[in-house]
Amino acid sequence: MSAVLLDITQLNAGYGDMPVLRDVSMNIRAAEIVAMVGSNGAGKTTMLRALSRLIPSRGHISFNGQSLAGATADEVFAMGLVQVPEGRQLFDHMSVEENLQMGAYKRRDQTGVKEDLNRVYRLFPALAERPHQLAGSLSGGEQQMCAMARALMARPRLMMVDEMSLGLAPVVVDLLLETMTQIRSQGVTVLLVEQDVHAALSVADRAYVMETGNIVREGTAKELKNDPEVQRAYLGETA
């Protein structure tokens, strides 16, 4: 088995006095696709914000063997922990290519940046066809591609994708999931945060289920697909 890339132990985080995450422990090995699923308000985005150091947290996080205690958002980004935020958060008035360049704004290796631009255009041909189009005028699926491509321009070790499938047609979701497996085959580890449990379990190796800030289930994607409780609560099947 490959080495553990991200290791979280007893992570607690919230907003002001309100706790959201309660003693969350999970890990991700290099080159895995791991899904974190759960309903509205379970705390999934809060977990990503804590990992990206956008909100304070208690507990232990180690990434690539290094503790993130005391690390700033900029530092964890530079270490390769990169988020594709919920709602995509593109720069709407900038072109596709300008958005992609923003992902690489910390990098000084111009040759590598050029190579990566070609690589993301190969992964997302729809973006290659419209590098000068304003991001705000892209379709929902194209916007999601642009957000993922922008994250890849930072050369992430771990790409954390929040609600990739939200508002997209099933055929577009399938295309993005297929691209996700290609991204993994290029050596990027993926954390997929999803309300669409069907979609997430179709590509993930392993998954965690979060309910009200707690991890209530974990296992291989296959184990969770066959878990009667998961089927009842998340897959719309009557057990």
Ligand SMILES: Nc1ncnc2c1ncn2[C@@H]1O[C@H](COP(=O)(O)OP(=O)(O)OP(=O)(O)O)[C@@H](O)[C@H]1O
């Ligand atoms: N900025 C904030 N200030 C205060 N409370 C917040 C803030 N953001 C989220 N919360 C609360 O934290 C809890 C967890 O929210 P979070 O966004 O992490 O859930 P989620 O699992 O990502 O949900 P969804 O699937 O709807 O995206 C919710 O009760 C939410 O209302």
Ligand SMILES: [Mg+2]
């Ligand atoms: Mg969320």
